[in-house]
Amino acid sequence: MTSDTDDPLRALTLAQLRRRTSMKWRTYPEDVLPLWVAELDVPLAGPVVRAVTEAMGRGDTGYPSGTAYAEALAAFAGERWRWDGIAVERTAIVPDVMLGVVEMLKLVTGPGDPVIVNPPVYPPFYAFVAHLDRRVTEAPLGPDLRLDLAVLEDVFRRCASGGGRAAYLLCSPHNPAGTVHTADELTAVAALAERYGVRVVADEIHAPLVTPGVRFVPYLSVPGAERGLTLMSASKGWNLAGLKAALAVAGPAAAADLARMPEEVGHGPSHVGVLAHTAALRSGTAWLDALLAGLDDNRLLLTALLAERLPGVVHRAGEAGFLAWLDCRALGLGDDPAEVFLERGRVAVNSGLPFGTGGAGHVRLNFGTTPEVIEEAVRRMASVLS
Numbered sequence: 001m002t003s004d005t006d007d008p009l010r011a012l013t014l015a016q017l018r019r020r021t022s023m024k025w026r027t028y029p030e031d032v033l034p035l036w037v038a039e040l041d042v043p044l045a046g047p048v049v050r051a052v053t054e055a056m057g058r059g060d061t062g063y064p065s066g067t068a069y070a071e072a073l074a075a076f077a078g079e080r081w082r083w084d085g086i087a088v089e090r091t092a093i094v095p096d097v098m099l100g101v102v103e104m105l106k107l108v109t110g111p112g113d114p115v116i117v118n119p120p121v122y123p124p125f126y127a128f129v130a131h132l133d134r135r136v137t138e139a140p141l142g143p144d145l146r147l148d149l150a151v152l153e154d155v156f157r158r159c160a161s162g163g164g165r166a167a168y169l170l171c172s173p174h175n176p177a178g179t180v181h182t183a184d185e186l187t188a189v190a191a192l193a194e195r196y197g198v199r200v201v202a203d204e205i206h207a208p209l210v211t212p213g214v215r216f217v218p219y220l221s222v223p224g225a226e227r228g229l230t231l232m233s234a235s236k237g238w239n240l241a242g243l244k245a246a247l248a249v250a251g252p253a254a255a256a257d258l259a260r261m262p263e264e265v266g267h268g269p270s271h272v273g274v275l276a277h278t279a280a281l282r283s284g285t286a287w288l289d290a291l292l293a294g295l296d297d298n299r300l301l302l303t304a305l306l307a308e309r310l311p312g313v314v315h316r317a318g319e320a321g322f323l324a325w326l327d328c329r330a331l332g333l334g335d336d337p338a339e340v341f342l343e344r345g346r347v348a349v350n351s352g353l354p355f356g357t358g359g360a361g362h363v364r365l366n367f368g369t370t371p372e373v374i375e376e377a378v379r380r381m382a383s384v385l386s
Helices: 046-058 068-081 097-108 124-131 149-161 183-196 252-259 263-267 271-283 285-309 337-345 371-383
Strands: 091-094 114-117 135-138 167-171 199-203 229-232 246-250 323-327 362-366
Touching: 046 271, 068 091, 068 246, 068 271, 068 285, 091 097, 091 263, 097 124, 097 167, 097 199, 097 229, 097 246, 097 252, 114 124, 114 149, 124 135, 124 167, 135 149, 149 183, 167 183, 183 199, 229 252, 246 252, 285 323, 285 371, 337 362, 337 371
Parallel strands: 114 135, 114 167, 167 199, 199 229
Antiparallel strands: 091 246, 229 246, 323 362
8 A cells, every 4th residue: 555645656567457448458468558547646645535435435426516626726826836716606517528628619619610729739629629510720830849829819810710618628737748838928818818708718727737846726716818729627637537526717707608508518427426526635645746856757767768769759848748749750750749659669649640730740649657667668668660
């Protein structure tokens, strides 16, 4: 049994991990190292395990109720980000972040309206927006993998002139780049959104996972963001993807929009998920801090291993999360190096192609695993070049 202050990334063996039945571990054959989908290879935080176990013991598996999750998030935001802007009455539980994004976009756009994204970006942004019958419009990141405000303004202007209602789906921190947007950048975004009448919906699911010394800035905390909507969750920070629950949070001027969300949306989250996420936010910060320290070690390890064994790969270490965006174009492996790493190296990483413009020749690698798995994965990836 490990303590919540021990590095959870060093707690499990590969044999133990292979007994898991989730997507990460069951999609590929056993000879493949899975470093793709955003699941962490960790035991759960003690408070989360206790909350779920106690609920099972009580038979407490009904429908979600109350505001405990929102209260826990508000307290966490105050302690962690020095932000007191989460008003419980301007929150709503939703099944998960992406389904929450869909519901928020329904509130502020109509069929055929543009939804602006910053590629390369999380592929479900494209899939969910298209399924919603909205039109994905790209405003690519700059070469430094940060927001390009000039490009963003040009896209906002074009979308505003086309009629309809435009929305901007902001990924903050950014997946896959790991970029943490600054207060100045987000303030500029808010000003542009107000100037052109674009509604901002922010996916802030990776917010708990900023690296030590880096400040996460909630979008709703910056001047001018009062009409914004944001989605938050403990899912990525505490590895709770299988325990569905998230929160939609409205800025002061968006409260009426959130109030229009259909009541039945709140029936979708798992009650046990809500209990787990609440426990994580309230009592799981020691475990989170240990995870962040371990991720920082892994980030440095991956950077060193790539420099030594795959020097042709361009890697800008991100400021948040556990996903590395690797530019493999110099390796001569074509537009989809992930396919080569899988077939010839038996390592599963995400292809960059579904991430949109800027994704060709890139892969996304999940380093939220044991150092031993990272070392073996890089060794295998390097072997495809020999």
